[in-house]
Amino acid sequence: MKRLIDWIDQRTGMQGVLHEVLFERIPGGARWRYVWGSTLSFCFFVQILTGLFLWMAYSPSANSAWESVYYIQHEMTGGWFLRGLHHFVAQAMHVLLVLHLLQVIIDGAYKAPREVNYWFGVVLLMITLGLGLTGYLLPWDQKGFGATKVATSLVGIVPGVGPALQKLVVGGSDYGHHTLTRFFALHAGVLPGLMIAAIAAHVALFRKHGITAKQPYRKPDANFWPDQVLMDGIACMAVLVTVVYLTVRHHGAELHAPADPTQPFNAARPEWYFLFLFEFLKLDFLTQWFGHHGELVGAILIPGAVMGILAAMPFIAGWRLGHRFNLGFLSVLLLGAALLTVKSMRSDASNPGFQAAVAQARTEADRVVTLIKTAGGIPREGAAALLKQDPAIVGPRLFAQHCASCHRYGGHDGQGLVSSEPPSAPDLKDFGSAAWLRGLLTPSQVTNLAYYGGTKFKTGKMVRYVQEKLPKLEAKHPGALESLIEAVVAEADLPVNRAAAEARKPLIEAGRVAVTTSFGCTDCHAFRKADDDATAPTLTGWASREWMVRLVSDPTHADFYGQRNDRMPSYLKDGRLSEREIGLVVDWIRGDTDPAARLKPVTAAR
Amino acid sequence: MNASPDSAPRPRRRFLTEAAAGAVGACCAGVPLASGLVAWLDPLSRSGGAGDWIEVADVASVPTDGTPVRVTVISGRSDAWTREAAVPVGVVYLRRSGPTDIVALHSVCPHAGCFVDYQTDRKAFFCPCHDSTFAVDGSINDPRSPSPRSMDTLGVEVRGQSVWLRFQNFRPGIPAKVALT
Numbered sequence A: 001m002k003r004l005i006d007w008i009d010q011r012t013g014m015q016g017v018l019h020e021v022l023f024e025r026i027p028g029g030a031r032w033r034y035v036w037g038s039t040l041s042f043c044f045f046v047q048i049l050t051g052l053f054l055w056m057a058y059s060p061s062a063n064s065a066w067e068s069v070y071y072i073q074h075e076m077t078g079g080w081f082l083r084g085l086h087h088f089v090a091q092a093m094h095v096l097l098v099l100h101l102l103q104v105i106i107d108g109a110y111k112a113p114r115e116v117n118y119w120f121g122v123v124l125l126m127i128t129l130g131l132g133l134t135g136y137l138l139p140w141d142q143k144g145f146g147a148t149k150v151a152t153s154l155v156g157i158v159p160g161v162g163p164a165l166q167k168l169v170v171g172g173s174d175y176g177h178h179t180l181t182r183f184f185a186l187h188a189g190v191l192p193g194l195m196i197a198a199i200a201a202h203v204a205l206f207r208k209h210g211i212t213a214k215q216p217y218r219k220p221d222a223n224f225w226p227d228q229v230l231m232d233g234i235a236c237m238a239v240l241v242t243v244v245y246l247t248v249r250h251h252g253a254e255l256h257a258p259a260d261p262t263q264p265f266n267a268a269r270p271e272w273y274f275l276f277l278f279e280f281l282k283l284d285f286l287t288q289w290f291g292h293h294g295e296l297v298g299a300i301l302i303p304g305a306v307m308g309i310l311a312a313m314p315f316i317a318g319w320r321l322g323h324r325f326n327l328g329f330l331s332v333l334l335l336g337a338a339l340l341t342v343k344s345m346r347s348d349a350s351n352p353g354f355q356a357a358v359a360q361a362r363t364e365a366d367r368v369v370t371l372i373k374t375a376g377g378i379p380r381e382g383a384a385a386l387l388k389q390d391p392a393i394v395g396p397r398l399f400a401q402h403c404a405s406c407h408r409y410g411g412h413d414g415q416g417l418v419s420s421e422p423p424s425a426p427d428l429k430d431f432g433s434a435a436w437l438r439g440l441l442t443p444s445q446v447t448n449l450a451y452y453g454g455t456k457f458k459t460g461k462m463v464r465y466v467q468e469k470l471p472k473l474e475a476k477h478p479g480a481l482e483s484l485i486e487a488v489v490a491e492a493d494l495p496v497n498r499a500a501a502e503a504r505k506p507l508i509e510a511g512r513v514a515v516t517t518s519f520g521c522t523d524c525h526a527f528r529k530a531d532d533d534a535t536a537p538t539l540t541g542w543a544s545r546e547w548m549v550r551l552v553s554d555p556t557h558a559d560f561y562g563q564r565n566d567r568m569p570s571y572l573k574d575g576r577l578s579e580r581e582i583g584l585v586v587d588w589i590r591g592d593t594d595p596a597a598r599l600k601p602v603t604a605a606r
Numbered sequence B: 001m002n003a004s005p006d007s008a009p010r011p012r013r014r015f016l017t018e019a020a021a022g023a024v025g026a027c028c029a030g031v032p033l034a035s036g037l038v039a040w041l042d043p044l045s046r047s048g049g050a051g052d053w054i055e056v057a058d059v060a061s062v063p064t065d066g067t068p069v070r071v072t073v074i075s076g077r078s079d080a081w082t083r084e085a086a087v088p089v090g091v092v093y094l095r096r097s098g099p100t101d102i103v104a105l106h107s108v109c110p111h112a113g114c115f116v117d118y119q120t121d122r123k124a125f126f127c128p129c130h131d132s133t134f135a136v137d138g139s140i141n142d143p144r145s146p147s148p149r150s151m152d153t154l155g156v157e158v159r160g161q162s163v164w165l166r167f168q169n170f171r172p173g174i175p176a177k178v179a180l181t
């Protein structure tokens, strides 16, 4: 062993290097306040390592990036942990950088002769921010996509070269494959390469000038090894434990649903360490003072000036009170950033629209995983295609867009937003169920806003029937109303009722008779047979998929409201929605969203 | 080498510190390294699907004179995240070995995995990579063939009017026929 070491040493001088690394002198002995630089190096080391392993599973293209990250997160053994480490260490790095910078300023370690070393530190700060920014897009999920879109459009406001620069950053005039390949090359190649070079220079200069020892010395001088190494190690361990805790607690990093440029995503926010900038750009004074140059000033000039002052700090320190100014400037900067971050978080917390968007984003993220697991994989078109065919996701979205200006769904617009306007059409939650129909047939409820209250039918025949005739009929035929409801609801064939349909058969049969005879429904409605002089919507197949799709397609059809239709648009006839879209809304309202029933796992077929 | 003024008189304490520093360092490096390795080793815990029965051809399409016919096997396939319902997964030769018997020969050469071609004029299989030749029944018909075994046969069943196949791939380069998982 000794001979081997000697052999290598004679050819490489390895021991000398090692000796220099480990036995650098620390005046005044090891201290906890010297650990920050090492924790940052450690973080970078973890990022390189986890990043390389993630790279082995990541596929940078617009229709495979999300899918590959999904695979890492949900399929690969320990993939979520690996990804979580990478994610949270990145966050830790930003925190530690700020602490390191703070300490360097407080201890005066940026002053002559260490200016150049300090500048390398500022460069490292910018590279780290760049890594955070580029990394955020790579999963190609709604969150990263939305946030990065904002960031890249800010590039476009740079005077003169802005549009060209933006095109270069994005890799075209729109987001796509080359956005990802470019961001990925920056994130995994260019920036880490620059970082390694900058760290090397930073550490070399640090060695050249020695540590900025804190006076007074409490202990005799010592070497880096082993006391300071142990302290550094413990500090790194503390970082690691924190990061592992966060990773396990959040089950890795969040992965939103795949990006869909055709859908608004109102929950888009940058990573939390950029929130202050995001909030800063929203401050009124920018537009008040600078008009339409506000963005330019807020996103480019002011941050640029701040970076300039940071870089100039070693010179400023040369003036009288310069060091005090630097300290004050940094404190104000950090305090301001902290306040803006808090402001941003608080305004989001009290914004119901944002909260609904976040909840919706979570639902979609969970749903797409369910869909993939049910289908046994992702189709070649990508995971977004699965969501686009899913009534549970598309249904409420279309409902909110096209139906919720008149209808409600459980009081809200389908996506959880409650309007202050009263509805002008029935609430369609549970439409087709016995509970819904029973409500309609209850004299005290039929003119509620959830039923006919908002429509012109409020004073119509049906309401008069329910309020005047029905109570008498009910008294005359006790129990018959229940069987009538069963019979009409059986027409809907809702998925929830299918299991019990067999057992209800006798009741349904009795109800069918009641519809045509004792209760006289067929005086106006058709029921289970053609009826040319029916004047009200047909009850044949009432609330079934076909019935609903036809009604939505054209409520003015003679089978439905005909001439009496009250404001309801003919969605298919007027070209407002396609048949497929109507089907998705209808499936959602009918609760026909079980992926197991809709997506058969793909099997071989010739 | 030991230049530290405070540690020279207390070797025991120094040793403990050194050991602790080493252990902590190893732990810090070990956690990320291990988490990466675990994910990287993931393929070892996955198998490639255990040869489902696939319908590949009509019985009538297999020549009655014993000439092999080349058939593309269409099947569902998973490639990491992508799941496809029907894509080509391989090519086999079907051939009648008797009035009612059909055999299937894998088109992948057992030597090093090249595509084995059927040459109608020579009435034999030929692999262009290293010149292995096989008789029409798949057996090695030239002692100079580098292939260590005959062409691989696959499980075949005739169900009604169609030929069903249990499609698998086999490890090349060894005398034994071992299915790849």
Ligand code: FES
Binding pocket: B109, B110, B111, B112, B113, B114, B127, B128, B129, B130, B131, B132, B146, B147
């Ligand atoms: S691969 Fe066929 S002969 Fe070598």
